[in-house]
Amino acid sequence: xxxxxxxxxxxxxxxxxxxxxxxxxxxxxxxETGLIEKVRRQVRLGDSxxxxxxxxxxxxxxxxxxxxxxxxxxxxxxxxxxxxVVLLSxxxxxxxxxxFAGPLVTSVLTETPYRALxxxxxxxxxxxxxxxxxxxxxxxxxxxxxxxxSVMLVGxxxxxxxxxxxxxxFDDLQLPPNGDV
Amino acid sequence: xxxWDHALLGVASIFSGPEAFSxxxxxxxxxxxxxxxxxxxxITVGATPGLAGxxxxxxxxxxxxxxxxxxxxxxxxxxxxxxxxxxxxxxxxAVPAILFNIPGTPDAYMTTFDGYPMAQKGxxxxxxxxxxxxxVSGDTFSDIVLVLCAPFLAVLVESYIDLPEKxxxxxxxxxxxxxxxxxxxxKGLISMGLGLxxxxxxxxxxxxxxxxxxxxxxxxxxxxxxxxxxxxILGEVFKSIEDMVRSGxxxxxxxxxxxxxxxxxxxxxxxxxxxxxxSSLIGTIIGALPGIGSTLAATLGYxxxxxxxxxxxxxDDPAFGEGAPEGIAATxxxxxxxxxxxxxxxxxxxxxxxxxxxFLILGMESIGGFNPGPSVFRLPSDGIxxxxxxxxxxxAAMFLTNGLNWTIGGxxxxxxxxxxxxxxxxxxxxxxxxxxTAIYVQETSMAAIWIAVGFGILGYIMRRVGMSPLPxxxxxxxxGNLEQTARQAFAATGGDPFFLFTHPIAAxxxxxxxxxxxxxxxxxxx
Numbered sequence: 001x002x003x004x005x006x007x008x009x010x011x012x013x014x015x016x017x018x019x020x021x022x023x024x025x026x027x028x029x030x031x032e033t034g035l036i037e038k039v040r041r042q043v044r045l046g047d048s049x050x051x052x053x054x055x056x057x058x059x060x061x062x063x064x065x066x067x068x069x070x071x072x073x074x075x076x077x078x079x080x081x082x083x084x085v086v087l088l089s090x091x092x093x094x095x096x097x098x099x100f101a102g103p104l105v106t107s108v109l110t111e112t113p114y115r116a117l118x119x120x121x122x123x124x125x126x127x128x129x130x131x132x133x134x135x136x137x138x139x140x141x142x143x144x145x146x147x148x149x150s151v152m153l154v155g156x157x158x159x160x161x162x163x164x165x166x167x168x169x170f171d172d173l174q175l176p177p178n179g180d181v
Numbered sequence: 182x183x184x185w186d187h188a189l190l191g192v193a194s195i196f197s198g199p200e201a202f203s204x205x206x207x208x209x210x211x212x213x214x215x216x217x218x219x220x221x222x223x224i225t226v227g228a229t230p231g232l233a234g235x236x237x238x239x240x241x242x243x244x245x246x247x248x249x250x251x252x253x254x255x256x257x258x259x260x261x262x263x264x265x266x267x268x269x270x271x272x273x274x275a276v277p278a279i280l281f282n283i284p285g286t287p288d289a290y291m292t293t294f295d296g297y298p299m300a301q302k303g304x305x306x307x308x309x310x311x312x313x314x315x316x317v318s319g320d321t322f323s324d325i326v327l328v329l330c331a332p333f334l335a336v337l338v339e340s341y342i343d344l345p346e347k348x349x350x351x352x353x354x355x356x357x358x359x360x361x362x363x364x365x366x367x368k369g370l371i372s373m374g375l376g377l378x379x380x381x382x383x384x385x386x387x388x389x390x391x392x393x394x395x396x397x398x399x400x401x402x403x404x405x406x407x408x409x410x411x412x413x414i415l416g417e418v419f420k421s422i423e424d425m426v427r428s429g430x431x432x433x434x435x436x437x438x439x440x441x442x443x444x445x446x447x448x449x450x451x452x453x454x455x456x457x458x459x460s461s462l463i464g465t466i467i468g469a470l471p472g473i474g475s476t477l478a479a480t481l482g483y484x485x486x487x488x489x490x491x492x493x494x495x496x497d498d499p500a501f502g503e504g505a506p507e508g509i510a511a512t513x514x515x516x517x518x519x520x521x522x523x524x525x526x527x528x529x530x531x532x533x534x535x536x537x538x539x540f541l542i543l544g545m546e547s548i549g550g551f552n553p554g555p556s557v558f559r560l561p562s563d564g565i566x567x568x569x570x571x572x573x574x575x576x577a578a579m580f581l582t583n584g585l586n587w588t589i590g591g592x593x594x595x596x597x598x599x600x601x602x603x604x605x606x607x608x609x610x611x612x613x614x615x616x617x618t619a620i621y622v623q624e625t626s627m628a629a630i631w632i633a634v635g636f637g638i639l640g641y642i643m644r645r646v647g648m649s650p651l652p653x654x655x656x657x658x659x660x661g662n663l664e665q666t667a668r669q670a671f672a673a674t675g676g677d678p679f680f681l682f683t684h685p686i687a688a689x690x691x692x693x694x695x696x697x698x699x700x701x702x703x704x705x706x707x
Contacts, residue, residue: 008365011646015371022378031391036678043676047385050664051392054377061359061370064702073364074647083423084638091634099627132614139610143425158611162618170247176618179625 007075012066019059027051090138098131099177118178125163128175132159182565191573212257216578219262220585223269228597230283231605234270235536238263239414243619246547253550261578263544267537268582271517275312276594277601288475288516291483295508302504310445311506312513313591315457319514322461323521324579335529335558344670345680349690351663354471354532356694360701363649376653379403380660398628407620411633412650416640418613425606456486456507457514464518471526471534475519482515527553539654
């Protein structure tokens with residue numbers, strides 16, 4: 001995507017394009033008042049002015065980056081994009097597990113809906129422990145390049161410690177995903 | 182009430198808060214306990230490679246808010262804990278640098294140059310003592326400067342600065358931060374513009390929440406803590422794990438150098454004193470400037486000391502990089518001196534200068550009742566200014582942390598060496614889960630977790646393209662304030678569109694903003 005020597009030029013162009021899109025498309029379409037508005041004969045700053053100036057700062061930054069690129073600057077590589085896909089996949093799976101494992105197990109084992117049990121141990125821990133264990137175990141395994149049973153143990157212990165840390169002393173706090181279900 | 186009365190009340194508030202426990206009938210306040218715990222955690226975190234003070238502050242803040250709530254009683258225990266972490270982490274960072282050649286925090290990198298060679302020569306104990314003495318001296322000096330300067334700066338600002346000037350000052354601070362941090366001015370400006378843009382989402386004066394695409398999840402804007410934790414913490418975690426995936430996990434030299442050998446004599450202290458003094462001054466000046474962190478202070482302190490040392494050293498003294506205690510002293514005094522001075526712009530102007538200050542401001546804003554800025558130091562003609570009392574409470578907490586640092590810091594440093602053995606590849610995923618959990622318990626919404634992950638990806642990309650995320654974070658924090666002040670200034674000047682240029686001080690700030698951009702632009706990008 002970005003060639004090594006022209007990384008800054010690409011970044012500058014991207015920033016310029018994003019800033020122009022922001023200033024001329026997004027802000028006008030998604031803001032109700034203009035740059036300056038008149039209310040009861042008083043002139044005041046409209047809601048568009050701040051975002052337009054923010055876009056202007058990005059535009060100037062993009063122009064500077066394009067005009068004065070650093071040949072040795074770090075760039076986004078294919079490896080980085082691949083890593084983002086792996087990372088987001090792991091996070092997505094763990095959050096899906098976190099969100100749905102509790103209701104799923106509850107629906108199989110009890111007649112009571114999960115919503116009624118979301119503050120009751122052990123039901124309220126199921127989603128968090130499953131998703132948390134997966135997140136930790138998967139990331140350690142990717143970092144080490146191998147899957148071992150010990151990483152599962154690390155995941156379970158860490159998730160359990162955090163679950164107890166928040167759940168036992170604080171009645172009013174809810175572990176993920178119990179506030180959403 | 183006089184300033185002195187406020188100071189006494191502030192100091193008393195540290196000792197007289199809610200009781201944690203009592204020893205021989207003497208009540209120990211929860212604030213004192215939290216300061217000590219924060220300091221202990223800071224040293225431990227600093228000694229753990231892969232973790233840093235701001236990371237621990239970020240994770241601790243939601244937990245602290247959950248424990249102490251949002252009342253004014255929560256202010257000193259929470260802020261005391263955060264200050265304890267900030268100060269402890271700088272000290273702890275030197276431990277693995279000396280014992281294992283691994284800097285615990287980025288600003289301790291230069292400590293490895295002379296600390297590790299000293300440890301290899303069997304002088305680990307002496308090296309740790311030099312690091313301790315220098316770190317605590319720099320920190321204490323910086324705190325004294327803070328107490329002396331912050332109120333005067335605030336009073337000065339209050340006397341000469343009105344709304345147009347305040348708008349100009351905020352623009353100058355942002356311009357300075359964008360220009361001096363990171364790879365290039367252009368990237369600094371892009372980072373800052375993105376931060377301002379994020380701050381504009383769902384704010385404004387109209388009923389329609391602007392820039393939200395009509396999404397109800399964004400109708401309240403991006404939660405501040407969520408966005409900041411995402412960019413600063415998750416972005417760093419994502420990048421660090423990828424580094425390990427790509428370059429493999431390097432086995433660490435976990436053979437700890439023996440912590441014995443020479444001790445520090447009075448003669449040594451006398452020889453090190455000028456280096457400590459100069460680096461303390463450098464660190465304090467750097468710390469007081471928004472946007473320049475402790476790593477640069479350490480680099481400048483070390484470089485200056487190296488040049489000086491080369492001209493005065495005896496023939497048989499080790500050179501810098503070969504185990505000179507002066508190298509450790511110069512680095513540690515400089516990086517520690519940042520931690521007090523970085524509160525000067527925070528308390529007097531409400532402008533955070535570095536990542537640690539960002540989390541201090543976040544703590545203050547989360548609890549409420551204390552709005553950092555010139556009004557903190559306003560002395561009322563009648564009655565008390567609670568914010569001034571709280572400010573003196575903060576100063577007292579800082580000096581108490583220094584007291585702990587002087588007395589037990591050295592012992593703790595020797596004890597936390599074991600933290601360098603903790604595997605980073607295990608630690609970082611655990612930190613990720615803890616951060617996501619902390620965000621959820623605060624916002625109680627899975628959408629907040631997704632928003633944090635989104636900001637984490639942004640922080641990751643920024644780091645990968647050599648763009649510092651700090652201008653983004655500081656612009657995100659100050660963006661709302663900047664727009665509000667500009668609106669008020671515009672109204673107060675009768676709708677003058679050139680209010681930033683028709684008021685002399687505001688115009689001067691604008692000129693300085695332009696100058697700092699142009700000056701830094703002239704430097705070749707590096």
